[in-house]
Amino acid sequence: MAVVITVAQQKGGTGKTTLAANLAAAFAPSRRVALLDIDPQKSLGRWHSLRRARLHQAAALACADIAGWRLPAELERLKRDHDVVLIDSPPQLDTDARVAVRAADLVLVPIQPSMPDVWAAEGTLRLAAEERRPAHLMFNRTPPASKLRDAIATDLADRRLPLLRSTLGNRAGFAHAFAAGLGVTEVAPRSTAAAELRALLAELQELIE
Numbered sequence: 636m637a638v639v640i641t642v643a644q645q646k647g648g649t650g651k652t653t654l655a656a657n658l659a660a661a662f663a664p665s666r667r668v669a670l671l672d673i674d675p676q677k678s679l680g681r682w683h684s685l686r687r688a689r690l691h692q693a694a695a696l697a698c699a700d701i702a703g704w705r706l707p708a709e710l711e712r713l714k715r716d717h718d719v720v721l722i723d724s725p726p727q728l729d730t731d732a733r734v735a736v737r738a739a740d741l742v743l744v745p746i747q748p749s750m751p752d753v754w755a756a757e758g759t760l761r762l763a764a765e766e767r768r769p770a771h772l773m774f775n776r777t778p779p780a781s782k783l784r785d786a787i788a789t790d791l792a793d794r795r796l797p798l799l800r801s802t803l804g805n806r807a808g809f810a811h812a813f814a815a816g817l818g819v820t821e822v823a824p825r826s827t828a829a830a831e832l833r834a835l836l837a838e839l840q841e842l843i844e
């Protein structure tokens with residue numbers, strides 16, 4: 636049975652799809668990975684189409700873009716045949732997002748180091764708490780040194796809100812890799828972005844296992 640990681644955050648543009656794609660690409664060499672894109676924008680599905688055209692190995696990474704009433708059955712099907720199922724969710728807390736959170740072994744909530752992202756994430760954390768699923772915030776697009784990020788991290792710790800120690804910087808490499816249907820660990824394995832991604836992967840593996 637697969638481990639299900641749901642990337643969720645009701646605020647738009649915090650990096651959910653980028654994160655799901657890069658995690659999938661990083662897991663792919665060692666795990667059977669399935670993507671489930673429940674966002675009507677279908678960005679992750681389009682990333683997967685680019686990837687398939689480029690790598691000619693659709694089997695390496697399965698991708699489904701099913702939502703609505705067929706979602707629970709599709710999830711069960713993907714879980715049976717894979718080691719990891721990564722769900723990318725829309726920037727809202729609708730019924731599908733709730734189903735995706737309910738199915739998760741781990742909910743990943745990317746935030747940029749700014750207060751609107753934190754406030755929006757609180758709704759996503761509440762949803763995860765209602766569904767009794769473990770959720771972790773993660774700083775994305777962080778500048779190299781940021782007093783605000785440090786202040787936010789302190790505030791989250793004071794409120795006992797779980798924050799991953801791994802962070803992803805604001806790096807053009809993420810967008811470049813995405814445009815090619817790839818992840819940063821594939822395009823530029825020696826880059827800082829790839830090192831950050833591998834550190835994140837290791838932290839997630841610790842949490843999952």
Ligand SMILES: Nc1ncnc2c1ncn2[C@@H]1O[C@H](COP(=O)(O)OP(=O)(O)OP(=O)(O)O)[C@@H](O)[C@H]1O
Nearest residue numbers: 647648649650651652653726776804805806809810
């Ligand atoms: N670590 C990063 N460094 C630089 N750019 C990033 C990073 N993460 C994401 N981005 C960029 O931020 C933008 C939004 O990212 P993305 O589409 O992944 O967010 P999202 O949360 O999925 O958005 P939506 O809520 O609309 O689904 C994209 O242009 C993406 O390339």
Ligand SMILES: [Mg+2]
Nearest residue numbers: 651652674678
């Ligand atoms: Mg998205």
